[in-house]
Amino acid sequence: VTTALTRRQLLTGAAALGLSTAMAGLLSGCSSGSSISTDPDQLVLWYWSRGVNTKLLQRASRSIPGSPHMSIRGDNVGATNYDTKFRTSLAGHAYIPDIASVNSNCSLYFPDEQLFVDLNDHGASKVKSRYYDWKWTLGTSPTGRQVFWPMDTGPTGFFYRNDVFGKAGLPTDPTELTAGIRTWDDWIRAGQQLKKRTNAAMIMNAPTVFTQYIGASKVRYFDKDDQPLFEHDDGTVKQAWDTAVRAAKAGVTGNLQTTTDQNAGWVSGKVAGHIEGAWWTQVLHDTAPATKGKWRIARQPERPGSSGGSFLCVPSTCKDPDAAVDFISWLTDPTNQAASYNDIQLFPSTPASFTDGTMTYGQRFFGDQDPLDFFGKVAPDVPVSYVSTYESHVTAFTTEMTNVEAGGKDPDRAWRDAVDETNRELEKQGVAA
Amino acid sequence: MTVAAARKPATASRPASRTASRTGGRPPGWRRFLPQYLAIAPFYVLFLVFGLFPIVFSIVLSFMKWDGVGPATWVGLAQYQYLVTDPRFWNAVANTFIIWIMSTVPMLFLALVVAFLLHSNIAAKGFYRLAFFVPNITSMVAMAIVFGSVFSDSFGLVNSALTALGAHTFGWLSSYWGIKITISVMVIWRWTGYNAIIYLAGLQAVPTELYDAAKTDGANGWQIFSRITIPMLRPVILFTVITSTIGGLGLFTEPEVLFNGATGGPDEAGMTIVLYQFNQAFTNFDFGYGSAIAWFLFLFSVIFAIINWRLLSERDGLKTPRKLRKAVRA
Numbered sequence: 001v002t003t004a005l006t007r008r009q010l011l012t013g014a015a016a017l018g019l020s021t022a023m024a025g026l027l028s029g030c031s032s033g034s035s036i037s038t039d040p041d042q043l044v045l046w047y048w049s050r051g052v053n054t055k056l057l058q059r060a061s062r063s064i065p066g067s068p069h070m071s072i073r074g075d076n077v078g079a080t081n082y083d084t085k086f087r088t089s090l091a092g093h094a095y096i097p098d099i100a101s102v103n104s105n106c107s108l109y110f111p112d113e114q115l116f117v118d119l120n121d122h123g124a125s126k127v128k129s130r131y132y133d134w135k136w137t138l139g140t141s142p143t144g145r146q147v148f149w150p151m152d153t154g155p156t157g158f159f160y161r162n163d164v165f166g167k168a169g170l171p172t173d174p175t176e177l178t179a180g181i182r183t184w185d186d187w188i189r190a191g192q193q194l195k196k197r198t199n200a201a202m203i204m205n206a207p208t209v210f211t212q213y214i215g216a217s218k219v220r221y222f223d224k225d226d227q228p229l230f231e232h233d234d235g236t237v238k239q240a241w242d243t244a245v246r247a248a249k250a251g252v253t254g255n256l257q258t259t260t261d262q263n264a265g266w267v268s269g270k271v272a273g274h275i276e277g278a279w280w281t282q283v284l285h286d287t288a289p290a291t292k293g294k295w296r297i298a299r300q301p302e303r304p305g306s307s308g309g310s311f312l313c314v315p316s317t318c319k320d321p322d323a324a325v326d327f328i329s330w331l332t333d334p335t336n337q338a339a340s341y342n343d344i345q346l347f348p349s350t351p352a353s354f355t356d357g358t359m360t361y362g363q364r365f366f367g368d369q370d371p372l373d374f375f376g377k378v379a380p381d382v383p384v385s386y387v388s389t390y391e392s393h394v395t396a397f398t399t400e401m402t403n404v405e406a407g408g409k410d411p412d413r414a415w416r417d418a419v420d421e422t423n424r425e426l427e428k429q430g431v432a433a
Numbered sequence: 434m435t436v437a438a439a440r441k442p443a444t445a446s447r448p449a450s451r452t453a454s455r456t457g458g459r460p461p462g463w464r465r466f467l468p469q470y471l472a473i474a475p476f477y478v479l480f481l482v483f484g485l486f487p488i489v490f491s492i493v494l495s496f497m498k499w500d501g502v503g504p505a506t507w508v509g510l511a512q513y514q515y516l517v518t519d520p521r522f523w524n525a526v527a528n529t530f531i532i533w534i535m536s537t538v539p540m541l542f543l544a545l546v547v548a549f550l551l552h553s554n555i556a557a558k559g560f561y562r563l564a565f566f567v568p569n570i571t572s573m574v575a576m577a578i579v580f581g582s583v584f585s586d587s588f589g590l591v592n593s594a595l596t597a598l599g600a601h602t603f604g605w606l607s608s609y610w611g612i613k614i615t616i617s618v619m620v621i622w623r624w625t626g627y628n629a630i631i632y633l634a635g636l637q638a639v640p641t642e643l644y645d646a647a648k649t650d651g652a653n654g655w656q657i658f659s660r661i662t663i664p665m666l667r668p669v670i671l672f673t674v675i676t677s678t679i680g681g682l683g684l685f686t687e688p689e690v691l692f693n694g695a696t697g698g699p700d701e702a703g704m705t706i707v708l709y710q711f712n713q714a715f716t717n718f719d720f721g722y723g724s725a726i727a728w729f730l731f732l733f734s735v736i737f738a739i740i741n742w743r744l745l746s747e748r749d750g751l752k753t754p755r756k757l758r759k760a761v762r763a
Contacts (some may be wrong), residue, residue: 406608
């Protein structure tokens with residue numbers, strides 16, 4: 001009887017412990033409200049590695065310039081599934097950061113823009129002129145609220161292998177090459193010469209041509225009322241499609257569809273060019289260090305585009321939106337953006353950072369050419385455009401472009417399939433095609 | 434329901450009388466077992482929160498349109514209506530079953546051969562057992578990098594070997610069948626050792642007298658394998674078939690890491706049901722549709738569970754409902 005009793009006591013004890021632990025976990029989730037930090041004077045910022053300059057974060061962790069009574073705590077939550085993490089906190093009304101980084105897919109949040117403060121209500125409009133107009137506009141919601149604040153940018157250029165272009169008898173000087181590839185047809189013709197003489201591809205694949213063409217266009221998939229434009233025969237999307245198909249048919253795209261192949265392409269020189277944002281400089285350093293000194297950057301045909309580049313936003317649950325905007329404004333002022341470039345190569349969204357004089361590239365990956373100087377001149381020419389929230393449903397176009405290039409699918413059929421598939425998905429989302 | 438109702442009075446009355454006669458002052462009914470209930474409560478509390486609630490909630494969600502953040506709207510059966518006519522979904526279903534067959538059949542056969550060899554008298558048995566199990570515990574991300582390099586179209590080892598042999602290269606990561614073969618090879622590589630260990634356990638339970646008798650009668654290796662080993666292993670094989678079916682229907686990690694996200698590769702040739710569900714829920718943030726896909730997957734799983742159960746019950750001579758009915762009529 002004694003042993004039975006002790007066992008029962010043990011079981012009860014274990015159960016009580018287990019239950020109280022579970023309840024404590026649940027209750028602590030409820031009691032802390034929607035904020036992460038219980039300290040009323042501390043704002044929590046969510047970011048990912050190399051997304052925000054940690055040196056500046058450290059300075060603001062003591063006190064926010066402009067709002068000295070408040071401080072910042074930076075939580076690096078990792079880039080993997082960042083949107084899922086952020087959206088989960090928003091959906092749960094709990095553990096929401098007071099300030100959050102958001103990537104170039106910020107339009108994803110436009111339907112739920114009421115969950116964020118209008119930064120204009122807290123003094124954003126006063127410093128608007130500091131930033132590139134096109135970058136600022138990308139953070140403006142369709143209703144005109146300023147939901148996202150420019151962080152870094154990705155003005156695009158045509159990266160190319162100087163040595164390989166020389167062997168093909170093409171201009172090696174960036175200015176000369178820029179003059180030689182003013183239109184996409186010029187660019188394709190140069191690619192054909194490159195292919196014929198060196199067997200190298202101009203770019204890794206056709207979907208990249210398609211995507212970067214659209215990235216450099218004033219009009220994209222939807223108009224400002226989110227009405228679809230992609231079906232129009234003379235629209236941007238069709239032009240981008242036809243250009244990419246022409247490039248693929250001319251044999252100037254590399255048909256490299258996986259990261260492994262693409263990296264090998266640049267390292268081996270089988271792919272002698274790429275169109276990508278300024279931040280790709282750093283990627284190239286890491287991917288193909290042995291090709292140092294052999295790369296140059298020219299302007300891409302027609303005009304530069306925008307690819308990547310992040311934003312900062314303030315959820316409406318923020319403890320002190322004024323202090324949050326003070327912090328963001330300080331973090332992204334021209335001087336600090338120049339510092340962020342020097343520390344972690346975030347390409348500035350403020351033109352004044354380039355005239356500041358403190359920003360240096362300090363490497364010779366592009367020979368005598370300074371990519372800072374290049375992209376600083378290119379960035380003002382990026383067109384103002386509107387990225388609709390429904391652009392998350394247009395992936396069928398790049399999928400079908402891959403089918404054309406890798407699978408030899410008839411381009412006209414692929415185009416029709418892409419349009420049909422997109423319309424089907426949009427209809428599901430309640431957008432009339 | 435009727436069975437349960439009929440039984441209830443009997444079971445309810447028995448403990449009551451027992452309590453009265455044998456244990457005197459103890460509290461009656463469920464409170465007597467309160468400590469036991471409390472002891473198992475932590476599991477059930479966690480299961481309610483992280484298991485049952487999401488399951489029930491996903492049923493509700495599948496009738497709604499919800500982006501995961503804003504307000505959810507009731508759409509009735511619209512998600513299911515879209516699903517039955519969604520070519521991307523049916524492509525994912527076809528892919529899942531093709532990859533499942535392409536991976537499971539060779540995998541189980543290889544596992545059986547490996548187990549048979551490991552069971553025989555060879556040197557360094559422990560080393561081989563460990564070596565065959567290592568793929569199962571290898572990081573999937575590391576594995577994806579290796580497979581990506583081996584099968585990559587333009588710079589991969591396999592295509593380089595093919596070129597060296599004078600053969601044509603093949604789009605292992607870009608063509609419809611190439612992608613399926615690559616994913617199947619990944620599955621086979623990862624799970625053969627695991628199944629071999631299970632078979633090995635089954636082999637060790639086979640009485641050695643049977644082998645000795647067969648050898649005495651002059652049976653060769655193949656005859657022993659096909660006439661003794663396989664029949665004796667039947668329940669174990671059935672078990673591995675069932676677990677492989679579960680794994681095959683839920684195939685997700687391999688295509689996800691191979692194509693670095695829920696894209697399924699060119700022409701979505703590597704898009705599986707679970708990957709498509711993930712794509713819709715966590716890339717498109719269409720949680721209603723993701724839930725509808727999950728419930729269709731549940732339906733497929735039920736169908737396969739029934740098939741497996743029937744196979745199992747007939748093998749063991751158990752009565753299926755039809756046989757039962759026949760017996761009653763007789």
